[in-house]
Amino acid sequence: MMIMKKMSYVVLCAGLMLGASGAQAQLRVEITGVGSNQIPVAIANFDQESVAPQPLSSIIKADLARSGAFKLIDADTAVAETANINFDQWKGRGADALAAGSVQQLADGRLDVRYKLFDTIKGVQLSSMNNAAAPQFNRLLAHKIADDIYEKLTGVKGAFSTRIAYVTQTGREYRLEVADADGEGIQVALRSNEPIISPAWSPDGTKVAYVSFEKKKPIVYVQNLVTRQRTIVSNEKGSNSAPSWSPDGTRLAVALSRDGHTQVYVVNADGSGLRRISNSSGIDTEPQFSADGQSIYFTSDRSGGPQIYRMPASGGEAKRVTFGGSYNISPRISSDGKTLAYISRRDGNFQLYVLDLASGQELRLSDTANDESPSFSPNGKYIMYATESGRRKSLAVVSVDGRVKQRLTTQAGNIKEPTWGPFMK
Known part of the structure; x- marks a missing residue:
């Protein structure tokens, strides 16, 4: 069943609760170990994601890799959520699931981010999301998509946007x-x-x-x-x-x-x-x-x-x-x-x-x-x-x-x- 999601205004505001206080030195994350049963998933580059401050697909990949629950299959190409998906091709590359999407900059400066998740084994769409937000919410949008992928493929709610x-x-x-x-x-x-x-x-x-x-x-x-x-x-x-x-x-x-x-x-x-x-x-x-x-x-x-x-x-x-x-x-x-x-x-x-x-x-x-x-x-x-x-x-x-x-x-x-x-x- 296809699931459509919209992000609430409250969640978006959460990303800027302390926006006036000034950022500090970045934390560096090192990852060791993997889960016992990794799910092979391909995260395609989002079409036109260069208009965003950071590529959403890179943030999503980093989230999923950090969880240890997924084996990331190299997509090495941009795939929009509206593209005709060759499920056999992605299955042949070892991916059980594929995430595709696009980013468009609207006239008011907001980013319109669209995404779909596909089950390549069954050849069906699992989920989709469509959100428009200011560029400073770019990372939060990506974390919410990673949360959705995590939940749809593991059955457990994702915590990347926390x-x-x-x-x-x-x-x-x-x-x-x-x-x-x-x-x-x-x-x-x-x-x-x-x-x-x-x-x-x-x-x-x-x-x-x-x-x-x-x-x-x-x-x-x-x-x-x-x-x-x-x-x-x-x-x-x-x-x-x-x-x-x-x-x-x-x-x-x-x-x-x-x-x-x-x-x-x-x-x-x-x-x-x-x-x-x-x-x-x-x-x-x-x-x-x-x-x-x-x-x-x-x-x-x-x-x-x-x-x-x-x-x-x-x-x-x-x-x-x-x-x-x-x-x-x-x-x-x-x-x-x-x-x-x-x-x-x-x-x-x-x-x-x-x-x-x-x-x-x-x-x-x-x-x-x-x-x-x-x-x-x-x-x-x-x-x-x-x-x-x-x-x-x-x-x-x-x-x-x-x-x-x-x-x-x-x-x-x-x-x-x-x-x-x-x-x-």
């Missing part, structure tokens, strides 16, 4: 930066001479919560990325840390030491209605709402060493979740609620693990020794985390099966504290 946030440190300056999922389009949300930690996206992708030390103590803020307005959510006595959004975006879970030792609290997104929900004699920290909002995962040393626990979001009995190893921290839950990611210390190494919550099966995903801050992609297929190599901190991405790995580095300082944004509506 955003990431992270902290960059250069000398004594800290920057909270927002970028496209491929590391392009970097914009600065906040600059400070004091540390910034623990950024967390709101479910609608318009805000980021984080901890800033700009007032010489840790305070939890929420910043609107569209208006740049900031709200103090928690400035209690002692430490205010580790904000995590509820799935509906109305509340945050935070870790506060206001009553002595650190415990888990829930607060409304505007800073009202603070309520303590954990009560232990140990340290309870790093809270994370479950995918359905009914539970909170958190780190606690109540059993003698740090382990991950789960309790009702309203408070109550906590049950231990991690049992492998004596030191497990930084819980993150996948969007389907089935997989827990965390950092585990074993043999002196801090490494990224995932736990299948149904089977209890553990899997180590990283081969580095100093990992931190895992964050799932919104489709649950990849995890971004911070790591250290050669005394430099960088970001890494790994597929949940451990087969595909990426490293995002920059020449300008250390990058850490990543958080992967949601799907934009």
Whole structure:
């Protein structure tokens, strides 16, 4: 069945949320490993795509290659979406699918981008898209097409058009930066001479919560990325840390030491209605709402060493979740609620693990020794985390099966504290 898609104005605007702040040094992406069953697909050059700031076909190819799920068949020619497709020819070249398209510059300066995806085995059209947008949205248009190809051929929603946030440190300056999922389009949300930690996206992708030390103590803020307005959510006595959004975006879970030792609290997104929900004699920290909002995962040393626990979001009995190893921290839950990611210390190494919550099966995903801050992609297929190599901190991405790995580095300082944004509506 042919599927027609139009891109919403909101999604387009997302690409320029911080447009006035100025771009920073580009992240460099290195890819290793491939998926177990790569899908052979040809991405033809789009007809007349030279009128765009960058060739859309190149951006689409880079997205699909980065996923590790596709074997790219060299198309070496331009094919418009209106062309008569010789399916046997493309099958003969080893392609199970073909993407073709065109770009036209309209009188008002916008780019009219059209694309179709074909199943060369069955000889049918799988999908199509038609969008007109200003040239500065060129990359976003390409990411949306890559998302469509990924979803039609794998059955899983693509996440190429999503955003990431992270902290960059250069000398004594800290920057909270927002970028496209491929590391392009970097914009600065906040600059400070004091540390910034623990950024967390709101479910609608318009805000980021984080901890800033700009007032010489840790305070939890929420910043609107569209208006740049900031709200103090928690400035209690002692430490205010580790904000995590509820799935509906109305509340945050935070870790506060206001009553002595650190415990888990829930607060409304505007800073009202603070309520303590954990009560232990140990340290309870790093809270994370479950995918359905009914539970909170958190780190606690109540059993003698740090382990991950789960309790009702309203408070109550906590049950231990991690049992492998004596030191497990930084819980993150996948969007389907089935997989827990965390950092585990074993043999002196801090490494990224995932736990299948149904089977209890553990899997180590990283081969580095100093990992931190895992964050799932919104489709649950990849995890971004911070790591250290050669005394430099960088970001890494790994597929949940451990087969595909990426490293995002920059020449300008250390990058850490990543958080992967949601799907934009």
